[in-house]
Amino acid sequence: MGVKGHEKREVTALTKIDKDLLNDFYKTMVKIRFFEENIEKYFLAGEIPGFVHLYIGEEAVATGVCANLTRDDYIQSTHRGHGHTIAKGADVNRMMAEIFGKKTGHCKGKGGSMHIADFSVGMLGANGVVGGGYTLATGAALAIKMQKKDNVAVVFFGDGASNRGTFHEAANMAAAWKLPVIFVCENNEWASTTPYKTTTSVADIADRAVGYGMPGVIVDGNDVFAVYDAAKEAVERARQGGGPTLLEAKTYRIKGHFVGDPEMYRTREEVQERFDKNDPIKRFEKRVMDENLMSRNELDQIKEQVKKSIEEAVEYAKNSPYPDPEELFDDLYV
Amino acid sequence: MREITFSQATLEAMDEEMSRDERVFVMGEDIARQGGIFGQFKGLPEKFGYDRVKDTPITETAIIGAAVGAALAGMRPVADMHFADFMGVCMDEIFNQMAKIRYMFGGQTTVPVVVRAPDGLVNQAAAQHSQSIEAWFLHIPGLKVVTPSNPADAKGLLKSAIRDDNPVIYFENKVLFKQKGPVPEGEHLVPIGKANVVQEGKDVTIVSYSIMLHTAFKAAEILEKDGIRAEVIDLRTISPIDKDTILESVAKTKRLAVGHEAVKIGGVGAEIAAIVAEEGLDYLDAPILRFGAPYTPVPFSPPLEKAYMIRPEDIAEGIKRMF
Numbered sequence: 001m002g003v004k005g006h007e008k009r010e011v012t013a014l015t016k017i018d019k020d021l022l023n024d025f026y027k028t029m030v031k032i033r034f035f036e037e038n039i040e041k042y043f044l045a046g047e048i049p050g051f052v053h054l055y056i057g058e059e060a061v062a063t064g065v066c067a068n069l070t071r072d073d074y075i076q077s078t079h080r081g082h083g084h085t086i087a088k089g090a091d092v093n094r095m096m097a098e099i100f101g102k103k104t105g106h107c108k109g110k111g112g113s114m115h116i117a118d119f120s121v122g123m124l125g126a127n128g129v130v131g132g133g134y135t136l137a138t139g140a141a142l143a144i145k146m147q148k149k150d151n152v153a154v155v156f157f158g159d160g161a162s163n164r165g166t167f168h169e170a171a172n173m174a175a176a177w178k179l180p181v182i183f184v185c186e187n188n189e190w191a192s193t194t195p196y197k198t199t200t201s202v203a204d205i206a207d208r209a210v211g212y213g214m215p216g217v218i219v220d221g222n223d224v225f226a227v228y229d230a231a232k233e234a235v236e237r238a239r240q241g242g243g244p245t246l247l248e249a250k251t252y253r254i255k256g257h258f259v260g261d262p263e264m265y266r267t268r269e270e271v272q273e274r275f276d277k278n279d280p281i282k283r284f285e286k287r288v289m290d291e292n293l294m295s296r297n298e299l300d301q302i303k304e305q306v307k308k309s310i311e312e313a314v315e316y317a318k319n320s321p322y323p324d325p326e327e328l329f330d331d332l333y334v
Numbered sequence: 335m336r337e338i339t340f341s342q343a344t345l346e347a348m349d350e351e352m353s354r355d356e357r358v359f360v361m362g363e364d365i366a367r368q369g370g371i372f373g374q375f376k377g378l379p380e381k382f383g384y385d386r387v388k389d390t391p392i393t394e395t396a397i398i399g400a401a402v403g404a405a406l407a408g409m410r411p412v413a414d415m416h417f418a419d420f421m422g423v424c425m426d427e428i429f430n431q432m433a434k435i436r437y438m439f440g441g442q443t444t445v446p447v448v449v450r451a452p453d454g455l456v457n458q459a460a461a462q463h464s465q466s467i468e469a470w471f472l473h474i475p476g477l478k479v480v481t482p483s484n485p486a487d488a489k490g491l492l493k494s495a496i497r498d499d500n501p502v503i504y505f506e507n508k509v510l511f512k513q514k515g516p517v518p519e520g521e522h523l524v525p526i527g528k529a530n531v532v533q534e535g536k537d538v539t540i541v542s543y544s545i546m547l548h549t550a551f552k553a554a555e556i557l558e559k560d561g562i563r564a565e566v567i568d569l570r571t572i573s574p575i576d577k578d579t580i581l582e583s584v585a586k587t588k589r590l591a592v593g594h595e596a597v598k599i600g601g602v603g604a605e606i607a608a609i610v611a612e613e614g615l616d617y618l619d620a621p622i623l624r625f626g627a628p629y630t631p632v633p634f635s636p637p638l639e640k641a642y643m644i645r646p647e648d649i650a651e652g653i654k655r656m657f
Contacts, residue, residue: 074407107440117439124406125439129430135399136431142400143407146359146385153403166426169396176391331441332475334499 006206006216006248009230017225022294024067025224027302029059029281032083034310035092036255039082039099039113042314043259049101052113055083057222057254060280061186062087064227065154065247068235074122074140074153076133079114080186081126084156090118096313102320109323110331131157131164134183138170141179141244152180152238160191162205168212171244175212180238182231183246186221188253193265209246221249222280225287252278335516341374343485343517344450344506347492348375348412350520352382355410358496361388361397362414362450371416372452372511394420398427401447402435402501410446412496418453418505419465432501433476444499448492454545454595455643456508460634466544466596466627471503472573472605478502478526479573483547485515487570490524498526507545507595529576531583535565538589538653541580541606543569546593546625552646553593557653564653572602580606581614588619589656593649598626620656625649 036054043052055062058080066075066087077084085095090106098105099113106118117125124140127133137155144151161167162185174181185205189196202208209216215237219230227249234245252274256263263271288294338346352358359382360375366389369376379387390397394415401411415421421428428449435445455464471479478500482488488506495502532547533554542550547568554564565583569576584590590610592603603624610622625644633639 076403105440107438107442110440111438115434115438117442119406119439119442124403125435127431129426132426132431135396135427136403136406138396139400139403139405139411140407141403143404143409146404146409147407153407166395166399169391169393170399173391173393173396173400332437333478334436334444 005210006204006218009217009219009226021067022288023302025063025228026284026294026299027306028063028087029224029284030303030306031092031310032059032062032086033281034307035082035086035096035313038310038314040255040259042100047318048099050112050114052099052259053080053257054255054259055080057275057279058186058188058251059083060224060227060284061184061221061249061251062156064224065182065184065231067228068231069122069152069154071121073151074124074137076124076137076153076155077126078133078156078158078161079126079128079130080158081116082113085116085118085123085126088118088123089121090123092310092313093316094118096317097320100317100320101322102317103323103327104316104320108327108331131161131166133157134166134170137181138174138179141174141181142177144180145177150239152182152235154182154184156184156186158191159185159187159189159196159200159205160194162208163200171208171212171214171246174244175214178241178243181244182234182238183244184231185246185248186251187248188251190253190257192257193261204248206246206248214244214246216246216248218248218250221251222278222283224280224284335518337514338485338517339511340485340488340506340513340515341372341511343489344374344492345376345378346517347489347496348378349381351493351496352378352386357408357410358412359386359388359409360412360414361390361401363390363392363416365389365414370414372508374506374511375414394423395427398424398432398449402427402432402445405445405447406435406443410496412448412450415449415451417463418451418467419462421451421467429474433474436500437476445501446499447501448495449501449503451503451505452508452511453505454507454509455632455639458634458636458639461631464632466505466594468505468572469596469601472602476501477573478571479505480526480571481505481544482570483510483544483568485513486517486522487524489517490522491526491570494523494526502526505544510545524570527571527574527576529579530568530570531565531579532568533564533566535563535587537562537564537587538591538656539565539567539580539583539587540591540593540649540653541567541569542593543572544595546595546644549644549646550593550649553649553653556646556650560654562653562657575605575609577609577613580610584610584614585617588617589653590618591623591625591649591653593625593644595644596626597629598624599629601626623652623656625652
C-alpha cells in the first residue's frame with residue numbers, strides 16, 4: 001500500500017461502469033445542482049432563514065463516493081452538506097422543509113442547513129463546527145468493528161478543516177485500530193475566505209496520510225468516474241478490514257463561502273473560468289456523449305425529471321407549517 | 335450489609351452492566367492494562383476482553399468523539415477522562431456534539447454515552463489535576479450530571495447513567511474512591527434527578543453533594559451541639575436539579591446553606607440560591623449562604639491547598655450567624 005507518499009489516480013475507463021450507475025451519477029449530480037440553485041434563490045428572496053453554504057461545482061465528490069455506499073454505511077458531513085445528504089439518499093422534500101425551518105423537515109426545524117441529518121439513510125449529521133465530524137465517524141466505525149459488520153463510515157471535510165487537531169487525533173485512532181473509515185477531503189482551495197495554500201503546510205492534503213500509516217490518494221474531484229473508482233478501492237479495503245484511507249478530491253468552490261458572501265478575495269472572472277472549464281456535470285455530459293454511452297435526449301429526460309422533483313420539494317417546504325412554539329422543549333432529553 | 339469501597343462499587347456497576355448488555359463498553363487512557371489510576375477498572379479486561387475495555391491513545395477529543403459516534407451506531411459507550419480537568423481538551427465534542435445531537439436533529443437518535451470524570455482535590459495535585467468543574471455542565475442543555483457522595487450511590491447512579499439514553503457526566507471524587515460503605519449486592523439503581531434527604535432537621539437546610547457532603551455532615555454535628563438541627567440534602571444529581579426537594583425543605587427550615595468544593599462564583603450553589611430566591615424567597619428568615627472554593631486556581635503547596643479547602647467549622651460558623 002502506498003504509505004510512503006500519496007498516489008495520484010488516473011482517468012478511469014468507463015467500460016466497467018454500467019448504465020444504471022451512469023444514470024445514478026447524472027441524476028444525483030443534477031439533483032444536487034438544482035437543489036442548490038433553489039436554495040440560493042429562496043435564501044436571497046428571504047424565504048430561507050439562517051446561513052447556507054453551497055456545494056455547486058463539487059457535486060462529483062459526494063456522488064462518486066456515496067455511489068459505493070449502502071444505506072447501512074454511515075456518513076458524517078459538514079456545514080456544506082446538502083450534496084452529501086442528497087447523495088446518501090435523504091428525501092429532498094424533508095431536506096428542503098428542514099432548510100426552510102419547517103416542522104416537516106428531517107430535524108423538525110431544529111437543525112436547518114448546517115445541522116441536517118437523516119439517520120434513516122445513515123447520514124449521521126452535518127456539522128456546524130469545522131472538523132467536528134472526524135471523531136464521530138471514527139466512533140461509528142469502531143461500533144461497526146465491535147459489531148463485526150462490514151459497513152464503513154465516511155467523513156467528508158474540506159482543506160481548511162484538515163488543519164484541525166481533530167483530524168490528526170481521529171486519523172491516528174482510526175489507523176491504530178484499523179477502523180473502516182474513509183477520510184474524504186474535498187479540497188476546494190478555499191478555507192472560508194482564505195486560500196488554503198496560505199495557511200496549510202502541504203499542497204496535497206493526501207500527504208498527511210503518510211504520518212498515520214494509511215494510504216493517501218489524490219483524485220480529480222470534478223470527475224465523478226475517477227472519484228467513484230478511488231472511493232471504491234478505499235471502501236472495499238475498509239470493508240475487508242484493511243483500515244482507513246485518506247482520499248483527497250481536488251475540486252473548486254464555485255460559490256462564496258456562504259450565500260451572501262461578497263467574495264472580495266477573488267474575481268468573478270477567475271471563478272467563471274474555473275467553472276466553464278471544469279463543471280463536473282458538463283464534463284460528465286461530454287464524456288458520456290463522446291463515448292456514446294448516453295444520448296442528449298436521455299440526459300435531458302433525467303434533468304427534467306429531477307428539476308420537477310426539486311420544484312415539488314420547494315412547494316412541499318413552502319406549504320409545510322412552521323413548528324409550534326410549544327415544540328421548543330421537545331427532544332431535549334429522551 | 336457488606337461494605338465495599340466507592341471504587342469497588344463503580345467496578346461492580348460496570349461489571350453488572352457490561353454483563354447485562356453487550357453494547358456497553360468502556361474506553362479511556364490507562365484503563366485496561368493499568369486498571370485505571372484509582373483501580374476503578376481492575377479486572378474488567380480479564381472478564382470482558384481488551385476490546386470492550388479499551389486503552390485509547392492520549393486524546394480526550396477522539397475518546398469523546400468516538401464514544402458519541404459509537405453511540406450513534408448503536409453502542410452504549412462509557413468514556414473515562416482520567417482527570418476531570420482534561421475535559422477542557424474535548425469540550426467541543428461534549429457541548430457541541432454530544433449534548434446537542436438529539437435535539438438539533440429533531441429527536442432522530444439517542445446519545446447514550448457516560449463520561450466518567452474523577453474530580454476534586456487530592457494529594458496536592460495542584461491546578462490542572464484537582465478541579466471540580468461540574469457547574470460548567472449545568473449550563474449546557476442536553477446533558478445530565480451526577481455527583482455521587484458514597485459507595486452505594488456510586489453504584490446506583492453509575493448503573494442508572496449507563497441505562498440512560500441521554501449523555502450523562504459522572505463526576506467521581508478522587509478522595510472518595512477509597513471510602514468504604516454499605517452497598518447493596520446485585521440490582522441497585524439510584525434515580526437520576528432525585529436528591530436525597532440524608533438527615534432530617536428543622537432549623538436550617540444544607541444542600542451539598544459529592545465529597546463536600548461529608549464536610550456538611552461534620553458541620554451539622556457541630557451545630558447539633560449548639561442546639562441547631564440541620565436538614566442535610568445530598569443533591570446526587572446537579573443536572574437536572576431536584577428543586578422540589580430543596581424548596582420543600584427550605585419551606586420547613588426557613589434557612590438555606592449550599593456547599594461545594596468547586597469555586598463559589600458561578601457554581602452550582604449560585605443556581606440553587608437563584609432558584610430559592612425566585613421561587614421560595616418568602617420562606618427565608620435569613621440570607622442564603624454559599625460555601626465554595628476561593629476564586630483562584632487550585633494551589634500546590636500544602637498550606638496553600640489547605641487554605642483553599644472549605645472546613646466543617648467554616649460552614650458551622652456561617653450557619654450560626656444566621657440565627
